[in-house]
Amino acid sequence: MNGHAIEAHGLVKDFGGFRAVDGIDLAVPAGSIFGVLGPNGAGKTTTLRMLLGIIDPDAGHRTLLGEARPLKVARQVGYLPEERGLYPGMQAREAIAFMGALRGLPLKEGRARADQMLEAHGLGAARRKPIRTLSKGMAQTVQLLGTLVHRPRLIVLDEPFSGLDALNQERLEAVIRAQAADGVTILFSTHVIAHAERLCQRVAIIAGGRVRFEGGVEEARARLKPEVRLATRAADGPWRAALPSGAVREGHLWRFALPDSGVEPLLKALIDGGAGIETLSIERPGLHDAFVAIAGEAAAKAMDGHALEDAA
Numbered sequence: 598m599n600g601h602a603i604e605a606h607g608l609v610k611d612f613g614g615f616r617a618v619d620g621i622d623l624a625v626p627a628g629s630i631f632g633v634l635g636p637n638g639a640g641k642t643t644t645l646r647m648l649l650g651i652i653d654p655d656a657g658h659r660t661l662l663g664e665a666r667p668l669k670v671a672r673q674v675g676y677l678p679e680e681r682g683l684y685p686g687m688q689a690r691e692a693i694a695f696m697g698a699l700r701g702l703p704l705k706e707g708r709a710r711a712d713q714m715l716e717a718h719g720l721g722a723a724r725r726k727p728i729r730t731l732s733k734g735m736a737q738t739v740q741l742l743g744t745l746v747h748r749p750r751l752i753v754l755d756e757p758f759s760g761l762d763a764l765n766q767e768r769l770e771a772v773i774r775a776q777a778a779d780g781v782t783i784l785f786s787t788h789v790i791a792h793a794e795r796l797c798q799r800v801a802i803i804a805g806g807r808v809r810f811e812g813g814v815e816e817a818r819a820r821l822k823p824e825v826r827l828a829t830r831a832a833d834g835p836w837r838a839a840l841p842s843g844a845v846r847e848g849h850l851w852r853f854a855l856p857d858s859g860v861e862p863l864l865k866a867l868i869d870g871g872a873g874i875e876t877l878s879i880e881r882p883g884l885h886d887a888f889v890a891i892a893g894e895a896a897a898k899a900m901d902g903h904a905l906e907d908a909a
């Protein structure tokens with residue numbers, strides 16, 4: 598498997614005359630948490646479906662757990678699709694056992710594991726309740742447990758945080774971390790940058806059906822220089838020569854990228870130039886800023902707009 602749970606080269610998918618995925622390359626290291634980031638319609642779901650073998654690419658190839666035909670390893674894979682849904686009349690434990698059975702786990706074992714898992718997730722009392730009587734958050738947890746019950750080596754989650762309240766989002770993050778600690782590979786898609794930033798070792802930023810960046814979260818952040826925010830007592834003076842040409846003034850605050858020469862020469866020039874430094878902070882860019890730089894302002898706005906909808 599050469600250390601990668603998933604590898605994809607040049608994946609293309611057309612729907613009618615529309616190219617939804619336009620030559621995507623991905624390499625997901627085994628045992629890592631990998632995020633596929635991108636705005637609505639970027640091609641995330643289509644990419645995940647191709648990786649899993651639910652649909653075939655029009656061009657390119659992929660291997661899943663070292664296998665060129667992904668469905669051959671379906672029993673070692675857990676998949677939470679973007680469209681959630683369980684049979685409303687089924688009891689919670691049965692729903693989990695049923696999902697396990699679809700991946701080859703004997704029903705009896707599935708029920709026993711379902712009981713343990715529900716208990717561990719504070720849903721012991723809901724074991725025999727029909728899905729229709731559960732809250733939306735509880736039903737989503739049941740579906741997540743059904744995704745994990747056969748103990749897959751690889752878990753693929755499509756927008757798993759969508760529709761969850763803050764508490765359930767935290768719980769989901771904990772589940773993902775615990776699975777990763779057990780050596781499971783996790784690939785998830787999201788349009789909420791914060792989740793990817795907190796969880797992932799690596800991310801692929803997708804926009805318009807293409808990968809705009811693939812690499813470590815730190816690497817993405819390192820593409821941008823730290824930002825200096827400066828407030829001075831003096832409105833003008835020789836110190837202004839110390840500001841780089843791209844410096845932006847916002848009210849009494851200056852914002853600019855930290856010059857390559859670093860903070861000390863900057864400070865010296867400001868002080869010698871009589872700036873009268875009131876406040877000065879240097880902030881490392883977050884993944885969001887890196888996303889804006891990589892995918893563009895429009896894509897970032899689309900992500901933010903969607904994230905706000907979710908929070909509402």
Ligand SMILES: Nc1ncnc2c1ncn2[C@@H]1O[C@H](COP(=O)(O)OP(=O)(O)OP(=O)(O)O)[C@@H](O)[C@H]1O
Pocket residue numbers: 612617635636637638639640641642643644679
């Ligand atoms: N079966 C299909 N038939 C036609 N067009 C499709 C189909 N599936 C996806 N598309 C189109 O392909 C593009 C990519 O869709 P996809 O669902 O992969 O994006 P996404 O990044 O997962 O976004 P979202 O979060 O909105 O699902 C969109 O423009 C979508 O309308």
